[in-house]
Amino acid sequence: MKDIDLSDYKFTGLPAVTVENLNSLEASDKNQMLMAGVDVEEAGRSGTYLSIDQAGSHCSARVEGVEILDIKQALAKYDGLPGHFWKLIDPDKDKYTKSAAENLHGGYFIKTAKGAKIAEPVQSCLFLKTDGAGQNVHNVIVVEDDSELHIITGCSVAHGSKGAAHLGISEFFIGKNASLTFSMIHNWAETSVVRPRSAGVVAAGGVFLNNYVLLKSVKDLQMYPSIDLAGEGAVARFNSVMVAPKGSYVDNGSRILLNAANTRGEMIARTIASGGDIVARGFIGGHAAPSKGHLECRGLILGGGTIHAVPELMATVDGVELSHEAAVGKIARREIEYLMSRGLTEDEATSTIVRGFLNVDIMGLPGKLKDVIDQTIAETEKDMF
Numbered sequence: 001m002k003d004i005d006l007s008d009y010k011f012t013g014l015p016a017v018t019v020e021n022l023n024s025l026e027a028s029d030k031n032q033m034l035m036a037g038v039d040v041e042e043a044g045r046s047g048t049y050l051s052i053d054q055a056g057s058h059c060s061a062r063v064e065g066v067e068i069l070d071i072k073q074a075l076a077k078y079d080g081l082p083g084h085f086w087k088l089i090d091p092d093k094d095k096y097t098k099s100a101a102e103n104l105h106g107g108y109f110i111k112t113a114k115g116a117k118i119a120e121p122v123q124s125c126l127f128l129k130t131d132g133a134g135q136n137v138h139n140v141i142v143v144e145d146d147s148e149l150h151i152i153t154g155c156s157v158a159h160g161s162k163g164a165a166h167l168g169i170s171e172f173f174i175g176k177n178a179s180l181t182f183s184m185i186h187n188w189a190e191t192s193v194v195r196p197r198s199a200g201v202v203a204a205g206g207v208f209l210n211n212y213v214l215l216k217s218v219k220d221l222q223m224y225p226s227i228d229l230a231g232e233g234a235v236a237r238f239n240s241v242m243v244a245p246k247g248s249y250v251d252n253g254s255r256i257l258l259n260a261a262n263t264r265g266e267m268i269a270r271t272i273a274s275g276g277d278i279v280a281r282g283f284i285g286g287h288a289a290p291s292k293g294h295l296e297c298r299g300l301i302l303g304g305g306t307i308h309a310v311p312e313l314m315a316t317v318d319g320v321e322l323s324h325e326a327a328v329g330k331i332a333r334r335e336i337e338y339l340m341s342r343g344l345t346e347d348e349a350t351s352t353i354v355r356g357f358l359n360v361d362i363m364g365l366p367g368k369l370k371d372v373i374d375q376t377i378a379e380t381e382k383d384m385f
Contacts, residue, residue, distance in 0.1 A: 012103070032159055046066055065147070084142060107140075143178040151183070177205040211363040220249045225238075243358075254281075
């Protein structure tokens with residue numbers, strides 16, 4: 001992991017910005033947020049949280065059964081969130097967690113009511129607008145027993161950003177027979193440095209589905225979320241699609257701990273290096289039986305760059321079934337020639353293969369969000385070729 005000098009960024013002194021109506025945002029900012037999956041019209045959304053630079057700017061819940069607060073409001077309302085705040089991540093883990101612990105700017109608290117089935121996603125946006133800004137956020141998500149929730153979280157910077165640092169802490173608590181789908185779309189810039197730190201725990205019968213999409217340039221990103229399947233029958237799945245253009249360094253992975261009987265974990269990663277560098281990590285630890293885990297990482301190199309796949313499996317008891325597949329290479333010539341024989345040009349054939357490789361259908365995303373990602377993929381193709 002590369003080191004970041006946090007003194008290069010301004011972590012204090014930026015003014016708070018309040019946004020009553022999301023439509024009042026600048027057109028360029030709204031477009032950047034849209035490319036991160038955040039719709040200012042809030043169509044098909046159960047609520048919205050927006051943070052700009054170093055403070056919460058907008059917070060609203062639109063349906064019963066889900067509570068959305070700025071993390072500072074939640075800490076005040078719930079006496080410091082003793083059961084959830086800094087419970088899964090050590091604030092002294094590294095200098096990035098220390099920065100977030102010592103100088104909290106904002107972040108969201110999202111909690112469902114027991115048994116609530118929230119039909120439409122909640123959306124959040126952690127936005128960096130000021131050049132050279134440093135952002136410390138801490139998010140806490142609590143999905144109570146027998147409830148269901150989908151969160152679309154978009155992280156982005158203003159168009160033309162000349163450098164910003166995002167440090168984000170996220171803690172997930174999924175109750176018995178509860179379900180959380182967490183879809184994260186990163187829309188950074190070639191000058192952005194990013195250090196998320198995430199962990200979650202899933203109770204018996206609970207489900208955690210994590211979707212991650214990174215299609216644009218980022219200077220330096222490192223993240224390695226960890227999920228503890230602590231209750232019998234709990235399930236976790238990580239899906240990720242990543243592209244690293246020239247100048248990008250992406251160190252991304254996930255960790256699943258099978259700590260109870262009949263738990264299941266799966267990771268599926270699709271990566272493309274189009275001049276940049278990717279480290280694709282994955283770890284599944286089987287510590288209770290019976291349990292199953294599978295890890296799959298496939299990468300393409302288009303126009304240079306590197307992909308380093310690091311799959312890890314560990315079993316500590318009898319009765320654990322773990323498997324992995326990893327493959328890195330280039331597009332097979334025979335695949336291109338096959339499509340060309342069906343009337344496509346070489347560029348069209350290559351584009352078709354890349355689009356299929358980056359297919360996000362398995363993520364179960366809402367239609368409008370999938371449309372945004374498809375549009376981003378189309379724009380990304382122009383840079384690739």
